[in-house]
Amino acid sequence: MTPLKAKRISLNIVTHLVLIIFAIIAIYPVLQIVTISLRPADKLLSTSLEIIPPNATLKSYVALFTGRPFLLWARNSALISLTVTLTGVVLAAMAGYAFSRFSFAGKKMGLLSLLVTQMFPATMLLLPLYLMLIFLGLINTYLGIIITYTATALPFCIWTMKGYYDTIPTSLEEAARIDGCNQFQAFYKIILPLAAPALVITGLFSFMTAWSEYLVAAQILQDAHLWTLPLGLKSFESNMSTEWGLYGAASLIVMIPVVVLFLALSRWLVSGLTLGSVKG
Amino acid sequence: MNAFSRKAFIFAFVAPAFLILLGVVFYPFIYNVVISFSNMNLRHIKDWEFVGLKQYIKVFTEPTEPNFYAVFLKTVVWTTVNIFFHVVIGVFLALLLNQHIRGRSVYRTFLILPWAIPQYIVALTWRGMFNYEYGSINLIITKYLHLPAVEWLKSPTEAFLACILTNVWLGFPFMMVVALGALQSIPHELYEAADIDGASWYHKLKNITIPLIRPVMIPAITLGIVWTFNNLNIVWLVSNTGEPSDQTHILVSFVYKAAFNLYRYGYAAALSMVIFFVLLIFSITFMRKSKAAEAAY
Numbered sequence: 275m276t277p278l279k280a281k282r283i284s285l286n287i288v289t290h291l292v293l294i295i296f297a298i299i300a301i302y303p304v305l306q307i308v309t310i311s312l313r314p315a316d317k318l319l320s321t322s323l324e325i326i327p328p329n330a331t332l333k334s335y336v337a338l339f340t341g342r343p344f345l346l347w348a349r350n351s352a353l354i355s356l357t358v359t360l361t362g363v364v365l366a367a368m369a370g371y372a373f374s375r376f377s378f379a380g381k382k383m384g385l386l387s388l389l390v391t392q393m394f395p396a397t398m399l400l401l402p403l404y405l406m407l408i409f410l411g412l413i414n415t416y417l418g419i420i421i422t423y424t425a426t427a428l429p430f431c432i433w434t435m436k437g438y439y440d441t442i443p444t445s446l447e448e449a450a451r452i453d454g455c456n457q458f459q460a461f462y463k464i465i466l467p468l469a470a471p472a473l474v475i476t477g478l479f480s481f482m483t484a485w486s487e488y489l490v491a492a493q494i495l496q497d498a499h500l501w502t503l504p505l506g507l508k509s510f511e512s513n514m515s516t517e518w519g520l521y522g523a524a525s526l527i528v529m530i531p532v533v534v535l536f537l538a539l540s541r542w543l544v545s546g547l548t549l550g551s552v553k554g
Numbered sequence: 555m556n557a558f559s560r561k562a563f564i565f566a567f568v569a570p571a572f573l574i575l576l577g578v579v580f581y582p583f584i585y586n587v588v589i590s591f592s593n594m595n596l597r598h599i600k601d602w603e604f605v606g607l608k609q610y611i612k613v614f615t616e617p618t619e620p621n622f623y624a625v626f627l628k629t630v631v632w633t634t635v636n637i638f639f640h641v642v643i644g645v646f647l648a649l650l651l652n653q654h655i656r657g658r659s660v661y662r663t664f665l666i667l668p669w670a671i672p673q674y675i676v677a678l679t680w681r682g683m684f685n686y687e688y689g690s691i692n693l694i695i696t697k698y699l700h701l702p703a704v705e706w707l708k709s710p711t712e713a714f715l716a717c718i719l720t721n722v723w724l725g726f727p728f729m730m731v732v733a734l735g736a737l738q739s740i741p742h743e744l745y746e747a748a749d750i751d752g753a754s755w756y757h758k759l760k761n762i763t764i765p766l767i768r769p770v771m772i773p774a775i776t777l778g779i780v781w782t783f784n785n786l787n788i789v790w791l792v793s794n795t796g797e798p799s800d801q802t803h804i805l806v807s808f809v810y811k812a813a814f815n816l817y818r819y820g821y822a823a824a825l826s827m828v829i830f831f832v833l834l835i836f837s838i839t840f841m842r843k844s845k846a847a848e849a850a851y
Contacts, residue, residue, distance in 0.1 A: 286655065288657075289650050289653065289655060290655065292650060293647070293650055293651070293655075293661045293665075294688070296643075296647060296664060296665060297661055297664040300664050300665050300668055300680055300688075300723075300727075301664055301667060301682065302665050303669070303671075303676070303679050303680060303723070304667065305678060306683060306690060307675075307681070310682070319687070319688045320688065321599075321688060323690060323693055323694070323697070325707035326576070330795055342724065349627075351831070360756055363573055365570060368567055368570050368571065369567075369570060369571030369574060370568055372564070372567040372568045372570075372571045372824055373571065376564050376567070376568065378564065378568055380572075383571070384575055387580070388575070388579070389576065389835065392777070392780060393780050393784075393830060393833040393834055394583075394784075394826075394830055395784050395786075395805070395806045395809060395826050395829040395830060395833075396784065396806055396810060396811055397588055397788045397806070397809045397813050397823075397825075397826045398582075398583070398826040398827075398829075398830055399578070399579075399582045399583075399586075400723075400813075400822075400824060401586065401589070401745065401813050401819060401826065402581075402583075402585040402586045402589065403582055403820055405585070405589070405594075405599075405819065406582070406585070406764070408599075409828050414797065415698075424831075425578035425579075428574060428578060428634075429578075429579065432571070434573075447619055456559075457560070457563050458563060482629075486670070486672030486673060486786065487674075488674040489786055489787065489790065489810065491665045493814055494816075504672070504674050507674070507675070507678070507680070508674070509682075511678055516682070518682065520684075521678070525678075525679065528672065528675065529671055529672060532669040532670065532671075532672060533667070533671060534851070536666075536669070537663055537666060537667075537668035537670055540666055540669075541671070548697060
């Protein structure tokens with residue numbers, strides 16, 4: 275074996291070792307959640323570091339569905355998240371198109387103000403919106419939280435859609451118009467299908483905003499019947515005694531759908547984002 | 555299409571955009587400005603009055619414990635340390651993943667995981683892991699490293715460190731993915747030419763890799779700084795509302811507490827304005843300095 279080859283092989287081994295260490299660090303907290311959710315009730319506070327605990331049991335999962343309003347929280351979260359997703363996608367698809375294709379007074383100002391919202395601290399929109407909801411009597415209503423979430427997600431969604439439309443040549447609409455489509459038909463028959471990837475990303479982003487949000491929900495939804503999953507999960511973790519088993523089981527169930535969706539779309543998400551920001 | 559129907563079409567598409575902007579950006583923003591000049595709080599929620607710059611003066615001079623400057627300094631430390639590790643770890647891992655190695659996509663999937671998990675679950679899980687007696691961090695420290703256990707959540711420095719560790723874990727995948735995308739667009743011929751010239755890995759990194767991924771990394775870093783500066787979830791949930799005794803705050807958690815736990819609406823609105831302008835001025839300067847402003851929009 276030549277020294278050069280030996281050097282390359284040892285470098286390869288080091289690379290794998292480093293990657294394995296970081297991969298373990300990345301997965302470890304997730305494994306923790308699995309471990310906690312499988313522990314038997316009398317061993318919840320354990321000083322063992324095993325991943326699959328001795329006497330592993332699914333009792334926490336059973337307790338979650340039978341003893342706690344987990345399904346109610348899931349229903350509330352799903353209802354809110356899906357409404358936010360639908361509203362966000364429709365509004366962003368239209369607004370983004372207007373920003374991409376037409377010039378009108380205040381266009382540049384509008385686009386910049388959308389960018390600037392990303393620099394608002396959470397309270398900057400939350401506090402005024404919260405006070406507005408109080409005056410409108412919308413605290414403790416789904417409508418209140420749906421408006422707030424849509425407002426939070428929209429600027430980013432409009433920007434993404436606009437960036438993507440910009441990459442679609444206008445000649446396509448012109449061709450469609452010559453073939454007898456009116457402008458609206460050209461939009462929804464030609465452009466919208468082409469923008470499907472951006473619509474998916476916008477939808478994913480809106481959904482994740484609503485599905486994973488705790489701090490806004492904690493202010494607006496105070497009635498326990500209206501609680502979403504994050505509020506429910508946080509209630510397992512109280513100062514006196516944390517119900518770790520229930521928390522672990524619930525976290526795992528809540529996280530699986532978003533993690534799967536996210537990983538499936540992740541490669542795409544970043545290329546879409548970079549494209550939007552560079553081409554703009 | 556005649557001129558009239560064209561105008562009607564534009565109106566139909568622009569009007570929702572304008573209404574949305576009006577409702578969710580301009581109106582709340584103006585309203586926030588108004589509140590910041592008022593004495594609005596839980597007792598004066600409808601009968602508030604204008605008090606001029608009083609709330610702004612309070613932001614800068616009120617001897618709260620901790621005061622504005624201490625929290626601001628902490629926020630700067632928080633942002634700098636986090637972004638430093640996000641970028642260094644992210645770019646380092648991207649460089650490793652940008653080679654022909656077995657199982658590349660498997661590593662990539664695992665390494666993205668922290669980004670995919672809802673932040674509140676991340677925060678609450680790490681809070682559990684930082685538990686003194688039963689948390690796995692202390693168990694690893696005592697069992698394998700044979701060091702004394704650390705009181706992570708009871709003292710200010712350690713609690714702040716716990717928040718930083720959690721957020722470093724959470725944030726490196728974003729930078730890694732962005733860097734990976736940038737690395738893949740570098741033409742391979744450049745490295746081949748450098749090899750022919752006998753360049754070392756350090757020279758290749760300094761003269762090819764870094765200059766070529768810079769245009770993509772700068773906007774990502776700007777965004778990362780803004781997100782980290784404003785990241786409420788991690789500090790609020792890991793330190794459990796700023797414990798011990800409000801010593802673990804960054805500006806956003808401090809203002810969230812003022813607004814929603816102490817109901818000091820006027821003060822919170824003024825502080826929000828201050829945070830916003832700090833970030834706005836910083837972003838403009840940073841983007842302009844790195845000459846990426848034209849790429850941003």
